[in-house]
Amino acid sequence: MALIEVKGFQKSFGDHHVHRGVTFNVEKGECYGLLGGSGVGKSLILRSLIGLEKPDAGTIKILGNDITFWDEDQFLDLRKKVAYAFQGGALFDSMNVFENLAFPLNQHSDFSQHEISDRVLKILDKMRLPGCEFMATNRLSGGMQKRVGLARAMMLEPEVILYDEPTAGLDPSNTQKIQQIILDLKNDGVTSILVTHDMPTATQVCDRIGILQNGVIVAEANIEDLQNPNYEPIVQFMKGNAL
Amino acid sequence: MKWMEKVGELGLFSGQVFKKFFTQKLDVKKVVEQIERIGYLSMPLVVITALSTGMVMALQFGLGLEKFGAKLYVPKLVASCVLREMGPVFTSLMLAARVSAGIASEIGSMVVTQQIDAMRALSASPYQKIIIPRVLGCLICIPLLVAITNFIANLGGMWVGVSDLNLDHIYYFQKVISTVVVKDFMVGIIKSVFFALFIGIPACYFGMGVQNGTQEVGRATTNAVVCSSIMILTGDFFLTKLFWMVEKWL
Secondary structure, three states: OEEEEEEEEEEEEOOEEEEEEEEEEEEOOOEEEEEEOOOOOHHHHHHHHOOOOOOOEEEEEEOOEEOOOOOHHHHHHHHHHEEEEOOOOOOOOOOEHHHHHHHHHHHHOOOOHHHHHHHHHHHHHHOOOOOOOOOEHHHOOHHHHHHHHHHHHHOOOOOEEEEEOOOOOOOHHHHHHHHHHHHHHHHOOOEEEEEOOOHHHHHHHOOEEEEEEOOEEEEEEEHHHOOOHHHHHHHHHHOOOOO | OHHHHHHHHHHHHHHHHHHHHHHOOOOHHHHHHHHHHHHHHHHHHHHHHHHHHHHHHHHHHHHHHHOOOOHHHHHHHHHHHHHHHHHHHHHHHHHHHHHHHHHHHHHHHHHHOOHHHHHHHOOOOHHHHHHHHHHHHHHHHHHHHHHHHHHHHHHHHHHHHHHOOOOOHHHHHHHHHHHOOHHHHHHHHHHHHHHHHHHHHHHHHHHHOOOOOHHHHHHHHHHHHHHHHHHHHHHHHHHHHHHHHHHHHO
């Protein structure tokens, strides 16, 4: 059974119809890549999956719940299981790195401060950011901010992670580090959706990809099937040719 | 008619703030942080405003009343005006500029940098973490700052009364004490509670309403200050009228 089901998703802003019926499923443990040109509304779909945006029509089911018409309070439990890694990290600038990472645990766990401290230091180590815990967030580089943002999303050990352009604007070394983190999480059984323009990352970490264009998914394929001529639209997109 | 929509939205937002205040756990640490920022850090501004207001009022009343040989009434007039009107209104207007602008721009920047979205995504309530501490900070600090203004403005009045109007300082002090009653003080303080809401809620509302980048943060800040100032000035008339009717009825 699919862990995430998006069916006939529609969203408009005034006369601008961004989505005209997006449909796709993500199976448990799968990493689904959502690709498409700039401004086609990839991040908007991701945001809708945790209730940061509301669809105009269609249904969204996640972890067995139909969340289409949920209000803010109903999302509180779901958001502990479905994490969102923001494009720029979206770190709280009034807090240092440690406080940012401890925030979800302080908010939702009964751990002692000692246990929280242990978990924060452990995840910083895993993210290859040792010794950064007391740095102000505005002193971190772009790559470090993304990794701290990703670490914060992982603090509650979610079942699903939604990655919004996790490698955008990063150098090859940082890109590789992020790819490895996503792969490690996938190996741990975490289901994920990856929104990206970065083709090497998509082919490296995704099991399946879908191309979003003109408000619908125009093509879907398993990574290993990309050479199949039936999947020409995806191959063309990945080569950088317009669909 | 867009402003009518805004008024309606502000009303709904205020309702949400009150509802969440009574239904969500209070983050005491955040409230204390806001008390420091809104209250303690506003002290120099309040002291300067209060001192200037008291001194100018004493000087103006003194100059006007001297023509009629009535400058002995300066302490009574200054004390009554400061406690009932000038203290709460001037202090709140100054705080509307400082606090409202600060809150709106801070929250607006948090919206632009997706920090509010991140908070929601981490299953934390922006009302609990951001809005209620700021509104409560205003509610706690502004009446206290108004009380401080009342005291300092009267001191400023006394200073001018003694140095420029040649009034005896003991006479000035006695006149203030004999004129002022608890009711005068309470009217000003109750007004300031309303003014605190007029500062805190619009500031949070306009900050949270930022959508399209940093340019809108500036616009939200301006709107918050203008809205708070208008609400304070118009609200002052209606509150004064209300207190006047209540006093007559009592």
